Amino acid sequence: MLVVAAALIDPAGRCLMQQRPADKRHGGLWEFPGGKVEPDEAPVDALVRELAEELAIAVSPAALTPLSFAADAAAGARPLVMLLYVARAWSGEPRPLAAAALRWDLPAALAGLPMPPVDVPLLAVLRESLARGDALA
């Protein structure tokens, strides 16, 4: 299963995380907004679509910078690969259309939140990248 997600970074360097609804797999955990890539869909197109559906924001494909990826092959679940992109520009104010809640925090403050396994190494990469001031992130 291929999943795409975005770290939306605001001008203060805070990142948006959303809380998964209680009735879903990983319910209650905090995740990057995004979702599954449909067959025949390009990953960035899937991410633009998911960000519109979940947060009611418009993001240009050119504003999505690939950062890293991670895999999760937990027993009993479909093996998952998640691609994480960074975005610093979008239009609209993110609204929790699909999530139980949204929160903005510096990546260091997000590290202690309960999140799906695949998100943990990706948040660490994001944190290091922002701390280094990488042009990419």
Ligand SMILES: Nc1nc2c([nH]c(=O)n2[C@H]2C[C@H](O)[C@@H](COP(=O)(O)OP(=O)(O)OP(=O)(O)O)O2)c(=O)[nH]1
């Ligand atoms: N969007 C998103 N999904 C994540 C993250 N980490 C993680 O393990 N996932 C998993 C949860 C889901 O199984 C899948 C994304 O599916 P989805 O968001 O499109 O659909 P869904 O919640 O309805 O998923 P599902 O109930 O059908 O499994 O990836 C993350 O940071 N962001």
